[in-house]
Amino acid sequence: AQTVTQSQPEMSVQEAETVTLSCTYDTSESDYYLFWYKQPPSRQMILVIRQEAYKQQNATENRFSVNFQKAAKSFSLKISDSQLGDAAMYFCASYSGGGADGLTFGKGTHLIIQP
Amino acid sequence: EADIYQTPRYLVIGTGKKITLECSQTMGHDKMYWYQQDPGMELHLIHYSYGVNSTEKGDLSSESTVSRIRTEHFPLTLESARPSHTSQYLCASRVGTAAFFGQGTRLTVV
Numbered sequence: 001a002q003t004v005t006q007s008q009p010e011m012s013v014q015e016a017e018t019v020t021l022s023c024t025y026d027t028s029e030s031d032y033y034l035f036w037y038k039q040p041p042s043r044q045m046i047l048v049i050r051q052e053a054y055k056q057q058n059a060t061e062n063r064f065s066v067n068f069q070k071a072a073k074s075f076s077l078k079i080s081d082s083q084l085g086d087a088a089m090y091f092c093a094s095y096s097g098g099g100a101d102g103l104t105f106g107k108g109t110h111l112i113i114q115p
Numbered sequence: 116e117a118d119i120y121q122t123p124r125y126l127v128i129g130t131g132k133k134i135t136l137e138c139s140q141t142m143g144h145d146k147m148y149w150y151q152q153d154p155g156m157e158l159h160l161i162h163y164s165y166g167v168n169s170t171e172k173g174d175l176s177s178e179s180t181v182s183r184i185r186t187e188h189f190p191l192t193l194e195s196a197r198p199s200h201t202s203q204y205l206c207a208s209r210v211g212t213a214a215f216f217g218q219g220t221r222l223t224v225v
Contacts, residue, residue: 033212039156045205045216089156095212101165102148102173103214105158 002027006106021077023092032096036077040088087113121217136191138206147189152203196224
């Protein structure tokens with residue numbers, strides 16, 4: 001079974017500053033994938049960034065990057081130059097394909113952007 | 116945004132009514148999922164499908180049922196709605212490791 005833990009229910013950051021959202025996970029699988037999803041208020045959940053566990057290099061997508069620490073089972077998301085449109089619930093998720101199919105989500109972090 | 120649609124977006128219905136939440140995708144994905152999102156925003160997998168005529172229960176037990184008669188369509192049905200079914204329901208489809216979500220249906224049973 002997989003578990004994903006997000007210990008920060010809410011984070012706040014000033015516009016244009018950098019914020020890091022924390023995530024830890026646990027899995028017995030050797031092949032797995034990690035994701036950060038963004039859910040804006042009343043809008044679709046969208047994929048922000050993805051990391052394959054076998055890749056040592058941290059994934060980056062424009063202002064979004066991850067710090068993947070495999071031994072520590074840590075997968076944090078860094079948002080640089082925060083913008084008002086970044087305000088949303090952010091979910092960390094894992095997928096390994098074993099057991100019941102589908103993503104395993106953390107409880108989410110509500111990100112507030114202060115203008 | 117991905118081509119996956121859920122209707123209705125919002126539904127308020129009385130106890131005991133039968134309801135069907137619709138989910139359709141135009142991407143031809145075989146794998147589809149239903150998640151229940153509780154008021155604290157936590158997501159739980161309740162059903163999934165690998166393709167036509169395939170349905171499986173997820174990690175969270177649910178009184179709802181699903182069907183998959185066509186690749187693009189994955190409806191969820193509650194035979195007798197109860198207040199405990201009040202929640203947000205998210206539908207998703209997947210290709211490879213990429214999952215695409217609909218906008219959700221917020222169900223309130225009164």
